Amino acid sequence: EVSLVESGGGLVQPGGSLRLSCAASGFTLSDYWMTWVRQAPGKGLEWVANIRKDGSLKHYVDSVEGRFTVSRDNAKNSLYLQINSLRAEDSAVYYCSRDFSPEGYCGGTPCYYDAFDVWGQGTMVTVSS
């Protein structure tokens, strides 16, 4: 069965750090881009970061750039999110997701879409003193 399981969340003081993990099973992690999405309590979804299949390219939302680092260890079937200099507004459930990148046509030219078809259950990060 294909699944993703996040761990590593918890209560941390402002300015602190955490390392979130996402364990993949039932598929070959190295075949997929992977993405982190977060959701503050009672709020909507926010795309946080993604990472190329081999880890060579990463993108971040502006609000976490320089504080968060996404990485992966394909040999261990694991995805990570190192989160530093935490702020109250980083409090959220953090989800990892698999992007199966289906092919399509964008403006008449071949392209790959983002499509997050497998999600973990999420791990809660609470930033509070």
Added chain:
Amino acid sequence: AIQMTQSPSSLSASVGDRVTITCRASQGIRSELAWYQQKPGRAPKLLIYGASSLQSGVPSRFSGSGSGTDFSLTISSLQPEDFATYYCLQDFKYPRTFGHGTKVDVK
């Protein structure tokens, strides 16, 4: 960043109703838009990608349309399990951005 404006923010409907949710991008995004459904306490679920491609296993009552800046998600006949919050997501440019969500509840 590209802003995604969803409307309405909430709607009340009955089983069997036809429901349409719209999403407008602040700039053209071709067909690079997906729709997700989320139920309370659960992870999101992919419904539509590439603006109109139905994800495997998703019922055919869900459909997506649009390109450029204006998109819509339609549920042709609302079922009890469809009461949830729906989000659009643009994947044209980084950072990816979600709409603020549309909550569909019971009328």
